[in-house]
Amino acid sequence: MTVRFADFLFPKQCVGCGRGGKFLCDRCLSLQLPASQVCIECERPSVDGITHYRCKRRHGIDGVYCLWRYDGVIRKALISLKYRFAFEIEEEISKQVVRSVIKRSVVVSHNPIFTCVPLHISRERWRGFNQAGILAMNISKSLGCRFFPDLVVRKKKTTPQVGLGKKERSKNLRDVFEVNIDRYGDCRKEKIIIFDDVVTTGTTMKEMAKALKKAGFDNVWGLAVAR
Numbered sequence: 001m002t003v004r005f006a007d008f009l010f011p012k013q014c015v016g017c018g019r020g021g022k023f024l025c026d027r028c029l030s031l032q033l034p035a036s037q038v039c040i041e042c043e044r045p046s047v048d049g050i051t052h053y054r055c056k057r058r059h060g061i062d063g064v065y066c067l068w069r070y071d072g073v074i075r076k077a078l079i080s081l082k083y084r085f086a087f088e089i090e091e092e093i094s095k096q097v098v099r100s101v102i103k104r105s106v107v108v109s110h111n112p113i114f115t116c117v118p119l120h121i122s123r124e125r126w127r128g129f130n131q132a133g134i135l136a137m138n139i140s141k142s143l144g145c146r147f148f149p150d151l152v153v154r155k156k157k158t159t160p161q162v163g164l165g166k167k168e169r170s171k172n173l174r175d176v177f178e179v180n181i182d183r184y185g186d187c188r189k190e191k192i193i194i195f196d197d198v199v200t201t202g203t204t205m206k207e208m209a210k211a212l213k214k215a216g217f218d219n220v221w222g223l224a225v226a227r
């Protein structure tokens with residue numbers, strides 16, 4: 001094992017319990033509760049987060065699978081990802097996501113194409129990097145899947161979603177997404193997975209899925225680390 005200078009300055013500690021060794025220790029991970037799988041439209045239970053047949057809308061997303069509840073060590077890790085040790089925490093989160101997602105073969109079946117939520121360019125700069133995008137890139141790579149971060153792009157600048165109600169959120173995002181059809185039109189028959197770190201109302205994923213479906217994509221799923 002190589003000991004690096006950074007390890008002296010910032011010893012690796014679990015973001016959940018403070019124990020040394022890893023950012024996400026095995027004990028905290030074993031205590032982490034899985035997310036309850038629900039239909040994104042009605043929020044009632046549904047196997048693997050598939051959208052109920054009766055809830056399915058025209059141009060609606062086919063399902064959203066979430067791995068963990070947004071609490072405990074996962075929540076802390078996703079938050080710290082924004083501020084410190086980003087690279088190594090990211091690596092540990094990606095590893096855990098890959099381990100969990102592989103067991104749910106239905107989600108990653110059919111050699112899917114991964115994509116992520118496009119941030120507006122100025123926001124991306126403000127944050128320094130696109131956190132969910134980096135996770136999506138590494139997770140898809142580990143799974144042997146393709147990753148097209150520019151599959152869906154933002155048409156115009158929107159006000160941040162934070163602080164908006166459900167209706168306002170959806171209005172704020174209406175028709176802001178555009179599919180890069182010149183580049184990816186040939187992939188319409190393939191399964192698309194929109195990856196995000198945290199899903200709350202699912203509005204963003206649903207709007208992205210709508211843009212993809214309108215552009216002729218058949219099979220669009222969402223995958224999130226936590227809900």
Ligand SMILES: [Zn+2]
Nearest residue numbers: 014017025028
């Ligand atoms: Zn721990």
Ligand SMILES: [Zn+2]
Nearest residue numbers: 039042052055
């Ligand atoms: Zn439903």
